[in-house]
Amino acid sequence: MLTDQQILRIPGPTPIPPSVNRAMSQPMIGHRGQSTSEMIQDIRPKLKRVFGTQQEVMILTASGTAGLETAVVNTVAPGEEVLVVVTGAFGERFAKICKAYEIKTHVLDVEWGQAADPEAVKAFLKEHPEVKAVFATFCETSTGVLNPVQELAAAVKEESDALFIVDGVSCVGGTETKMDDWGIDVVVTGSQKAFMLPAGLAFVAASERAWVKIEANPQPRFYLDLKKHRDNILKDTTPFTPALSILFGLQQVLQLMEEEGLEQVYARHQLMMKMTRAAFQALDVPLLTTDDAASPTVTAVKPADFDAEAFRKIMKQEFGFEVAGGQQHLAKAIFRIGHMGYCSPADMLQAIAIMEIGVLKAGKEIELGKGVRAAQQIYLNEGKLAQ
Amino acid sequence: MLTDQQILRIPGPTPIPPSVNRAMSQPMIGHRGQSTSEMIQDIRPKLKRVFGTQQEVMILTASGTAGLETAVVNTVAPGEEVLVVVTGAFGERFAKICKAYEIKTHVLDVEWGQAADPEAVKAFLKEHPEVKAVFATFCETSTGVLNPVQELAAAVKEESDALFIVDGVSCVGGTETKMDDWGIDVVVTGSQKAFMLPAGLAFVAASERAWVKIEANPQPRFYLDLKKHRDNILKDTTPFTPALSILFGLQQVLQLMEEEGLEQVYARHQLMMKMTRAAFQALDVPLLTTDDAASPTVTAVKPADFDAEAFRKIMKQEFGFEVAGGQQHLAKAIFRIGHMGYCSPADMLQAIAIMEIGVLKAGKEIELGKGVRAAQQIYLNEGKLAQ
Structure with missing residues (x-):
């Protein structure tokens, strides 16, 4: 067999485009210098278009799971009640994170391989009016299901004031995502899936409604505190040292996406x-x-x-x-x-x-x-x- | 269309294996230092196996055409008579090089798409006993023909004392080559075909018979003088500055070939x-x-x-x-x-x-x-x- 050939078709990481590999091998620069600021300034509007949002998309140096945890610790207060719609292994992860923070966690289990049903979510919320946030997975990587997050968002809004929080790790960038239009409150994704990068960056955006909750939320957090991330990205920087080479790659990936359309x-x-x-x-x-x-x-x-x-x-x-x-x-x-x-x-x-x-x-x-x-x-x- | 994807299936250059690209991006080192000598020492026996020869395979920093010219200027004296078997564009190139040196050049034209016939070569040599060298193309890149160089070598030997010189540019490394066993006097190839490298290196080996002629040949040459190249490679070095990054790549390519077998x-x-x-x-x-x-x-x-x-x-x-x-x-x-x-x-x-x-x-x-x-x-x- 031809040695040194790997054909990688797992659901992430994906192969990396040659120009992105070249971009990532640029020499290190100071992450507090002007070049890094200019790079983040270039990245911000493009990342917003991928998320379908006018809100800031924050860039964390972390893998996807930390992105999910960021969503939990920023939007849910200790002791609050949440619903996690579980359609597979990554839905379960959201539930595990909630439970780790002693959040009162309801689980709506859907058979693996099937999509979540907005009517079932509505019915659940009708019976549990105290639910403050609903978590769902956009693409459930473990089953290849794309959950109807637009319809789920509408169902949640119709039945409650709960925030609707979406794990978009294995599809945002590869499927249309209209966070604002669809009324999604938090979208999380990672760098190693449709973004064609190595793992190491997580992207998180939050709606205005979510920000009200985030500002007031007493849940202790430091590295994953979205307030710090927003304050910094608005100044084209990051609160903590960023994974600079992946950031170089992200700039090129977004450029490629814009070129293709x-x-x-x-x-x-x-x-x-x-x-x-x-x-x-x-x-x-x-x-x-x-x-x-x-x-x-x-x-x-x-x-x-x-x-x-x-x-x-x-x-x-x-x-x-x-x-x-x-x-x-x-x-x-x-x-x-x-x-x-x-x-x-x-x-x-x-x-x-x-x-x-x-x-x-x-x-x-x-x-x-x-x-x-x-x-x-x-x-x-x-x-x-x-x- | 997915941007930044090129699927290159031309007859050279070929795509470069990832580990070879990594090898080629090593930092520059001094080409007269011990590390370069050790690299050439590692390369020499492996390159001989690919050529099927006990002779030294010399490494020139040049493209394939310079390899062909090297064969001509080292083995043919001014005014001598040669036969070029032409089965396509690269056979013609051999003839052009000979003519540029005012060598008396006979051409045996074969219809493009067909292979050279050893009987026709024998018949030609019978009628032209003064021919001192016969040039042929192993794989004629312009037509996809693999000429029967083993049979051609036997035909030349049977009918004359002429040297038999082969352009192996687009196949050596991809097809069995037994220079010594088959009685080929000179084999030339380049780095950008079956060797999976960028263009920039040419490889040339000569038989003992050919070396006798090379030593005595009064044809003026300097950069392409095989005597200089042999004297140097025997000391694990090169007479002139080598294309070091491609040499790094060559070492890795030969390693991959040995691993695959x-x-x-x-x-x-x-x-x-x-x-x-x-x-x-x-x-x-x-x-x-x-x-x-x-x-x-x-x-x-x-x-x-x-x-x-x-x-x-x-x-x-x-x-x-x-x-x-x-x-x-x-x-x-x-x-x-x-x-x-x-x-x-x-x-x-x-x-x-x-x-x-x-x-x-x-x-x-x-x-x-x-x-x-x-x-x-x-x-x-x-x-x-x-x-």
């Missing part, structure tokens, strides 16, 4: 999702989610007649190709393909062509090329959108 | 050739060469019912995918796919899947996925060899 970026992700799903459907290999609940950034496949782990092992050995396995009770039952960030329709055609070989070698009789053909047809029918 | 490297190239050819045959798109004459590193396609240039333009626009056009009289008639160096069967499946879309968009009705299937079947039947 955000609408085109989102259309490309939709196209890759449809190509991937059409391929497995053509090969008669079941998907975990319905088309309606599917995420444009990650697809979970649940093979019925071959072993998911054997398949992953074959793909790694033969092609240096890596997809993710399942988590928790889906640990050996599914595999998950990331198609986000630095990933193109051409990359998905490659992934599908070699996965057909993997499926065959894992023991399922298939017509070779059939999945590729289905994906090619999607590309030909819908590819215009992503041009 | 040279036999496996060659089997991988054979496999990629067969996959590519099977795909176009399945799609009923004509190839320029027969299977017997085909090179494991480059395939020339000669479409009958769509426009090669339109196809190339579509591929570039839609996928950032680049194949080469034809040269000279084949300028708009063919396109050429490089499958050498840092290129895997998975890369060829990607290339084929997207080229099917390009063929369709260029106007030829095809069954989508059919070329991919043919290539997948080759992989399944023959892939073991390349593992």
